[in-house]
Every structure is written in C-alpha cells, then in structure tokens.
Amino acid sequence: MADRAAVVTGASSGIGEAAARSLAAAGFTVFCAARRTDRIEALAAEIGGVAVRCDVTSEADVGRLAEVVGGRLDLLVNNAGGALGQNPVADAEIDGWKQMYDVNVLGAARVTRSLLPALDAAAGTVVFVTSTAADAAYEGGAGYCGVKSAERALAGSLRLELFDRPVRVCEISPGMVRTPEFSLTRFGGDQAKADAVYAGVPDPLVAEDIADAICWMATRPAHVNIDRMVIRPRAQAANHKVFRVAG
Known part of the structure; x- marks a missing residue:
C-alpha cells in the first residue's frame, strides 16, 4: 500500500485532519486539501x-487539485463540509443554507467529478462523510x-x-462527534452554545474514531464495498435520544 495515494478534503482540522493522519499511518501518500494553508502545510510536513x-x-x-494529484488516485475522502446555524424555518438564514449546500453537496460533487478519471484509472474508492x-x-x-440528505x-x-x-462508493454517517470547531462554527463562535451540545454526554465520539472507520472502509479487499456505515457514541441511541449525566 506504500504507493497508494489519497485526497482528503477539509484536512485542516477535525475529522479531515484525523483521517489524513490515519491514512498516512496505513501507508497512503495523502494530499491534504483545505483552505487554511498554514495548517495543511504543517500537517503534510x-x-x-x-x-x-x-x-x-x-x-x-x-x-488545480486534480492537476496536482495527476492521473491515478486510490482514495478520495469527501470530508469538507459543516453546519451553519440551527434556526427554525420561520427564522431561517437562507444565505447560510446556500453556503452549506455549496460546500457539503456541490463541493463534494465538484471534487468527485474532477478526480473521477484518476479514481477510475486506479480502481479507487470514494468515501462521502455525511451525517446521521x-x-x-x-x-x-x-x-x-x-x-446532508442531498x-x-x-x-x-x-x-x-x-x-x-x-x-x-462508500458513505460514513457519524452521529455525535466532539471536535474543536464543528459546533463552534455552527453557532457563530458562541462557545457556551457549542459546549451545551455535548454537556453531560459521557464519551462522545472524537475525530479519531471516524478516521479509524474511514481507514478501515478504504482498506477492505477491492471486491468489498461498504455502502454506508452509521457510527455513534454508545450514549446516543438516536439523534433525539441521548443519555446525559446530570450536572
């Protein structure tokens, strides 16, 4: 596997950064793709x-990403995304919805379309990081x-x-994952609101848990396709049912 190449989008933090590390440890040369150059340069080094x-x-x-990758690619992890806001429909911030769609859906489509010839040439794998x-x-x-449905x-x-x-073509659908930026970004930098998401939840998932699962999916034998993996912390029985320890 030493000669295998992977692209991870959104590699500057959270699940993307952890996935890049996990895949590199498994022998992939990882193209770390993200907007924050300083972070991905440090990670790549x-x-x-x-x-x-x-x-x-x-x-x-x-x-440009496709040009740098070249004619063969073994793995694409479409991870770039995120949530913006949690307003009811009556107070919807439509610009935020548009931005989420452009990154999560159209962004994944752009990257996949551009890299598909290289993936085809290498009999590669695409992993979409969606959500429960x-x-x-x-x-x-x-x-x-x-x-995320789209x-x-x-x-x-x-x-x-x-x-x-x-x-x-694989999909990994994480539930409650505590990373430094996801909820903080969702709530516009409001740390108290971000912390409240995980308050009292014993052992929410962390980025490394998802990265480990992505690496497992990507390293199955070529005839094995993991259509969708749902991964949650034990405390989260469903999106609406989460065990919390009273403070």
Missing part, C-alpha cells in the same frame, strides 16, 4: 503528505439535514452510475 490549498466551492481550486442528520429531520435542522443522494446516485466501473 508531519505525515509525509502533500498540502494543496483548495476551496471546494471554487472550480479553479478544484481544477440525513436520517431524519429535527427542530432547527432543516438546513443541515437537507444538505449529499447522501449524491453518493447513492454515483454508486448506481458506476456499477460497471471498478470504483467503490
């Missing part, structure tokens, strides 16, 4: 990867549930379209 500044909402950036938010709606979740549909359609090609 540490893991022996390649830093590529890439905003997945930019056709030009995605085109795609499973069912919840109050305040119309925007994020909608975009990303799930993107993965499913691609798998059907490539049924006669040697490219695997």
Whole structure:
C-alpha cells in the first residue's frame, strides 16, 4: 500500500485532519486539501503528505487539485463540509443554507467529478462523510439535514452510475462527534452554545474514531464495498435520544 495515494478534503482540522493522519499511518501518500494553508502545510510536513490549498466551492481550486494529484488516485475522502446555524424555518438564514449546500453537496460533487478519471484509472474508492442528520429531520435542522440528505443522494446516485466501473462508493454517517470547531462554527463562535451540545454526554465520539472507520472502509479487499456505515457514541441511541449525566 506504500504507493497508494489519497485526497482528503477539509484536512485542516477535525475529522479531515484525523483521517489524513490515519491514512498516512496505513501507508497512503495523502494530499491534504483545505483552505487554511498554514495548517495543511504543517500537517503534510508531519505525515509525509502533500498540502494543496483548495476551496471546494471554487472550480479553479478544484481544477488545480486534480492537476496536482495527476492521473491515478486510490482514495478520495469527501470530508469538507459543516453546519451553519440551527434556526427554525420561520427564522431561517437562507444565505447560510446556500453556503452549506455549496460546500457539503456541490463541493463534494465538484471534487468527485474532477478526480473521477484518476479514481477510475486506479480502481479507487470514494468515501462521502455525511451525517446521521440525513436520517431524519429535527427542530432547527432543516438546513443541515437537507444538505446532508442531498449529499447522501449524491453518493447513492454515483454508486448506481458506476456499477460497471471498478470504483467503490462508500458513505460514513457519524452521529455525535466532539471536535474543536464543528459546533463552534455552527453557532457563530458562541462557545457556551457549542459546549451545551455535548454537556453531560459521557464519551462522545472524537475525530479519531471516524478516521479509524474511514481507514478501515478504504482498506477492505477491492471486491468489498461498504455502502454506508452509521457510527455513534454508545450514549446516543438516536439523534433525539441521548443519555446525559446530570450536572
């Protein structure tokens, strides 16, 4: 596996950074793609990867990523994404919905479309990092549930379209994962609101848990396709049912 190459989008923090580390440890040369150049350069230097500044909402950036990767790619991890806001529909911030759609859905589509020839040449694998938010709606979740449902549909359609090609299409659907930035970004930098998401939850998942699962999916034998893996902390029986220890 030493000669295998992987692209991880959103590699500057959280699940993307952890996935880049896990894949490098498994022998992949990792192209670390994200907007924050300083972070991905430091990460690439540490893991022996390649830093590529890439905003997945930019056709030009995605085109440059494809040029850097070249003609063969073994693995693409479509991880760039995130949530913005948790307002009810009556107070929806539509610009935030548009931004989420552009990154989570259109961004994954742009990157996949650009790298598909290289993945096809290497009989590669695409992993979409969606969310259990795609499973069912919840109050305040119309925007994020909608975009993650659309990303799930993107993965499913691609798998059907490539049924006669040697490219695997996988989806990993995480539940409650505590990372330094996800909830903080969702709530516009409000640390108290971000902390309240995980308050009292014993042992929420961390980025490394998801990275470990992504690496496992990507390293199955070539004839094995993990269509979708749902991964939650034990304390989260469902999106709406989470055990919390009283403070």
